[in-house]
Amino acid sequence: EFLRNELEDSTPVIIMSTAGxxxxxxxxxxxxxxxxxxxxxxxxxxxxxxxxxxxQRAN
Structure with a gap:
């Protein structure tokens, strides 16, 4: 959320978690x-x- 809203960055993010x-x-x-x-x-x-x-990002 910080990356998207505060930094306005569009870097692709993959969340990895045991809590799926x-x-x-x-x-x-x-x-x-x-x-x-x-x-x-x-x-x-x-x-x-x-x-x-x-x-997806390249398109």
């Missing part, structure tokens, strides 16, 4: 996260998600 309940996921997206991943996350899944956000 619906409330936390929705809150992360409302604050401007580009994606949410529940831990543990595999490195290959993380790479796919990072690539997706970077491609």
């Amino acid at each position: 309940n619906e409330s936390n996921v929705l809150n992360a997206f409302e604050m401007g996260a580009g994606d949410f991943v529940s831990k543990p996350v595999s490195p290959s899944e993380l790479l796919v998600r990072v690539g997706k956000l970077l491609r």
Whole structure:
């Protein structure tokens, strides 16, 4: 939220948390996260998600 509202930065953000309940996921997206991943996350899944956000940003 600070990154989006205070700094007005559009850097892609992926939230990683063990608390992947619906409330936390929705809150992360409302604050401007580009994606949410529940831990543990595999490195290959993380790479796919990072690539997706970077491609979206390039368009």
